[in-house]
Amino acid sequence: MADVREGQAWQALEKQSLLVRAELAKGYALRRWFSEDPGRFERMHLRLGELLFDPSKQLVTPEVSRLLNALAEERGLAPAMAAMVKGEPINLTEGRAVLHTALRDLSGGPRRVGGQDVMPDVRAVLAQMREFVTALRSGAWRGATDLPIRDVVNLGIGGSDLGPAMATAALQPYWQAGLRVHYVSNVDGAHLHGTLADLQPETTLFIVASKTFTTQETLANAHSARAWLVGALGQGAVARHFAALSTNAKAVSDFGIDLRQMFAFWDWVGGRYSLWSAIGLSVACAIGMDAFEDLLRGAHEADRHALEAPIAANIPAQMALIGAWNRNFLGLQSLAVLPYDQSLHRLPAYLQQADMESNGKTTTQSGDRTQWPTGPIVFGEPGTNGQHAFYQLLHQGSDVVPADFILVAHSAWATALNHPIGDHHELLLANGLAQTEALLRGKTADEVAHELQQAGIVGDAAKALVPHKIFTGDRPTTTLLMGRLTPHALGRLIAIYEHKIFFQGILWNICSFDQWGVELGKQLAKAIGPELRGETSGDHDASTAGLIAEVRRRRNA
Numbered sequence: 104m105a106d107v108r109e110g111q112a113w114q115a116l117e118k119q120s121l122l123v124r125a126e127l128a129k130g131y132a133l134r135r136w137f138s139e140d141p142g143r144f145e146r147m148h149l150r151l152g153e154l155l156f157d158p159s160k161q162l163v164t165p166e167v168s169r170l171l172n173a174l175a176e177e178r179g180l181a182p183a184m185a186a187m188v189k190g191e192p193i194n195l196t197e198g199r200a201v202l203h204t205a206l207r208d209l210s211g212g213p214r215r216v217g218g219q220d221v222m223p224d225v226r227a228v229l230a231q232m233r234e235f236v237t238a239l240r241s242g243a244w245r246g247a248t249d250l251p252i253r254d255v256v257n258l259g260i261g262g263s264d265l266g267p268a269m270a271t272a273a274l275q276p277y278w279q280a281g282l283r284v285h286y287v288s289n290v291d292g293a294h295l296h297g298t299l300a301d302l303q304p305e306t307t308l309f310i311v312a313s314k315t316f317t318t319q320e321t322l323a324n325a326h327s328a329r330a331w332l333v334g335a336l337g338q339g340a341v342a343r344h345f346a347a348l349s350t351n352a353k354a355v356s357d358f359g360i361d362l363r364q365m366f367a368f369w370d371w372v373g374g375r376y377s378l379w380s381a382i383g384l385s386v387a388c389a390i391g392m393d394a395f396e397d398l399l400r401g402a403h404e405a406d407r408h409a410l411e412a413p414i415a416a417n418i419p420a421q422m423a424l425i426g427a428w429n430r431n432f433l434g435l436q437s438l439a440v441l442p443y444d445q446s447l448h449r450l451p452a453y454l455q456q457a458d459m460e461s462n463g464k465t466t467t468q469s470g471d472r473t474q475w476p477t478g479p480i481v482f483g484e485p486g487t488n489g490q491h492a493f494y495q496l497l498h499q500g501s502d503v504v505p506a507d508f509i510l511v512a513h514s515a516w517a518t519a520l521n522h523p524i525g526d527h528h529e530l531l532l533a534n535g536l537a538q539t540e541a542l543l544r545g546k547t548a549d550e551v552a553h554e555l556q557q558a559g560i561v562g563d564a565a566k567a568l569v570p571h572k573i574f575t576g577d578r579p580t581t582t583l584l585m586g587r588l589t590p591h592a593l594g595r596l597i598a599i600y601e602h603k604i605f606f607q608g609i610l611w612n613i614c615s616f617d618q619w620g621v622e623l624g625k626q627l628a629k630a631i632g633p634e635l636r637g638e639t640s641g642d643h644d645a646s647t648a649g650l651i652a653e654v655r656r657r658r659n660a
């Protein structure tokens with residue numbers, strides 16, 4: 104069914120949305136639902152290993168849940184997942200299989216693309232990564248002047264940066280002392296030079312992470328990094344100070360990197376799904392290969408769950424369905440991702456790409472225009488920083504913003520350092536839990552008036568303040584409560600989000616694995632570069648032409 108709105112479940116959900124909107128119009132619906140149904144949390148939460156998924160604070164009634172599960176059936180979520188893990192070419196617009204799930208399958212069985220088992224190659228690269236990482240971390244890998252490596256600099260952008268940078272930051276307690284891993288992505292020279300300012304060429308290794316090895320930003324950074332190294336240590340040093348993660352051996356070799364230090368992956372690994380491939384090498388340098396394989400195992404656990412759990416008990420499917428409920432039936436446009444763990448400070452940026460690049464589309468699989476909203480606007484910050492920034496809008500703004508709260512019961516630092524670092528972690532968790540409660544329950548006018556009275560504020564002063572202090576509540580949240588932020592738990596969490604995004608693509612009948620929308624800007628930038636240097640002139644709208652002329656004037660002044 105090309106038009107997703109034609110299905111019975113979709114249409115029944117549209118009717119249900121009128122009933123739910125009527126409930127919301129009465130005010131404080133979630134409070135009522137929780138008090139009328141004491142089993143709501145018990146019935147709605149799901150578990151996978153140590154992860155607890157609680158969607159009970161979403162604006163979902165039992166009937167909506169039932170219909171969402173029917174929608175999953177109608178849209179074929181389960182067969183779509185089966186087709187993906189079987190290696191079928193589900194990335195239709197690029198004619199490719201989508202098999203990042205194979206990268207984290209350490210079970211020893213075959214996984215096929217076009218009839219060919221890809222696992223021998225996957226295992227060979229993992230073995231090559233292990234050998235390299237072990238040599239680097241033990242100091243056996245020496246730089247050109249026979250010193251061990253102290254700093255690893257990953258040069259990559261988009262999918263070749265965000266996943267590894269997020270995972271490296273998340274797993275800081277697992278880092279090896281004395282070995283630092285940096286990420287440089289922006290073509291702004293300040294990013295590279297700011298990073299190199301502190302480093303010594305003799306003890307620095309560059310990892311050029313680029314699937315295509317043609318990406319402008321990454322190659323500009325790689326050339327400048329090579330010039331920095333060669334300037335200090337000579338051309339011969341490149342072999343000991345550069346590695347590449349790529350599918351393009353010819354370009355790697357043309358750049359001058361020894362192919363023994365090239366770690367391959369394949370076209371069936373999408374950029375934003377490549378953390379699990381050789382693109383994870385910088386993560387493995389930071390945390391070691393055993394921990395990296397634990398990350399893969401955690402993701403594999405989520406893969407099996409996504410594939411095997413019935414829809415009603417399937418965490419990524421439920422996340423996807425509830426997200427679609429918010430987006431398509433309640434008209435909510437965004438999603439806040441709010442990790443209550445500083446180590447997850449790059450998670451919102453990572454999920455922005457994973458979600459918005461996958462599902463920010465308006466063309467159906469068959470090439471028509473979607474007549475229904477698709478991917479939400481994703482943003483976020485770690486709690487509690489966000490609380491002191493944009494939560495005002497979450498609580499009282501004119502837009503209702505659904506939010507995912509990610510809480511971690513045990514502080515990774517307390518475990519790693521073997522002391523509880525005061526009561527920081529209780530403060531953090533209390534804040535996260537309190538925010539979800541506040542967004543659910545809000546505060547009525549009567550409650551505000553009572554509080555003001557208790558504080559001795561009455562009469563006109565109270566009357567004037569009451570409307571400002573009302574919280575309408577009914578702001579939907581999901582809580583994902585983790586036990587500890589281990590590599591396994593992180594892998595599980597990330598894979599759950601990946602599968603949620605995949606399921607939503609199926610619900611919306613769009614291709615989640617291409618990214619044509621990033622091309623036009625790149626194309627135009629190629630033409631504008633020479634114009635800024637005065638080598639060519641182009642045909643632009645008056646604004647762009649005026650700005651190009653102004654930039655030239657200022658740079659030539």
Ligand code: G6Q
Pocket residue numbers: 260261262263312313314315316317318321373374375376460618
């Ligand atoms: C991700 C995108 C994109 C890609 C970067 C880097 O899905 O395809 O973010 O990862 O453009 O590409 P390269 O790895 O080829 O340099």
